[in-house]
Amino acid sequence: MTSKIDGKRYRAFLVDLDGVLVRGSEPLPGAPEALRTLQERGQVVVFSNNSTRSRRAFAERLRAMGFPVRPEEIVNSAFVVAQYLRERSGPARVYAIGEEGLREELEAAGHTLTPPEEAEYVVVGLDRRFRYEQLAEALRALLRGAVFVAANADPVFPTAQGLIPGAGALVGALQGMGYPPQEIVGKPSPIAFRVALKATGVASPRECLMIGDRLDTDVEGARRAGMDSALVLTGVLRPEDLEGSEIKPTFVAESLAALARAIRS
Numbered sequence: 060m061t062s063k064i065d066g067k068r069y070r071a072f073l074v075d076l077d078g079v080l081v082r083g084s085e086p087l088p089g090a091p092e093a094l095r096t097l098q099e100r101g102q103v104v105v106f107s108n109n110s111t112r113s114r115r116a117f118a119e120r121l122r123a124m125g126f127p128v129r130p131e132e133i134v135n136s137a138f139v140v141a142q143y144l145r146e147r148s149g150p151a152r153v154y155a156i157g158e159e160g161l162r163e164e165l166e167a168a169g170h171t172l173t174p175p176e177e178a179e180y181v182v183v184g185l186d187r188r189f190r191y192e193q194l195a196e197a198l199r200a201l202l203r204g205a206v207f208v209a210a211n212a213d214p215v216f217p218t219a220q221g222l223i224p225g226a227g228a229l230v231g232a233l234q235g236m237g238y239p240p241q242e243i244v245g246k247p248s249p250i251a252f253r254v255a256l257k258a259t260g261v262a263s264p265r266e267c268l269m270i271g272d273r274l275d276t277d278v279e280g281a282r283r284a285g286m287d288s289a290l291v292l293t294g295v296l297r298p299e300d301l302e303g304s305e306i307k308p309t310f311v312a313e314s315l316a317a318l319a320r321a322i323r324s
């Protein structure tokens with residue numbers, strides 16, 4: 060399915076995580092070798108909307124699965140939101156709804172996690188222990204004028220057991236109180252792509268290829284950022300979904316392994 064790709068065209072690769080490198084807690088067949096091929100061709104950054112783990116924790120997990128990736132080579136929406144708040148207002152006071160990864164990245168970027176009464180920002184990522192009390196606390200912060208920023212708004216999230224509700228479900232709960240997010244920084248936002256491009260060290264988006272399994276985040280975000288994209292079919296999308304879609308990737312490949320072979324040849 061994949062035509063030949065001139066690997067020299069790209070000096071960097073942004074590689075999505077779920078549905079491209081891994082499915083649940085298992086590496087996809089051939090994906091570790093394929094990632095190494097890409098690393099020989101250019102700078103690779105793993106680029107995910109998943110905010111449940113920190114870059115450090117993701118790197119450990121990926122290394123255990125055979126992917127040679129350092130924390131600095133990972134950009135997830137927890138890191139993106141932490142960088143975004145820094146650019147916007149320097150070290151900030153944040154009421155966070157999210158898991159350990161979101162908290163760790165916010166603190167690593169110099170922000171302070173506070174009770175709702177002291178918060179300048181309400182930041183929301185996926186929290187699989189979400190309770191009504193957190194919603195009430197978020198409302199207290201928002202009523203006092205805190206700015207609501209979402210790490211991402213993915214509606215659902217793939218696991219080995221199938222789809223589970225994503226961060227978008229929690230964003231929707233706040234929206235249901237009358238507070239839509241002022242910014243959603245994860246893919247497909249240009250904010251996320253800017254942070255990821257910076258992590259590659261490559262200056263121009265035209266030298267960078269985004270590899271993902273979703274049209275609405277990976278491919279659409281790449282288009283908005285001025286990047287080429289490659290869609291792989293090991294994740295949520297089926298070939299027939301492509302036909303009816305307005306969003307078109309630059310390349311389509313069966314898998315990351317097939318893509319790496321096309322780039323190598």
Ligand SMILES: [Mg+2]
Pocket residue numbers: 075076077078079271272273294
């Ligand atoms: Mg994915």
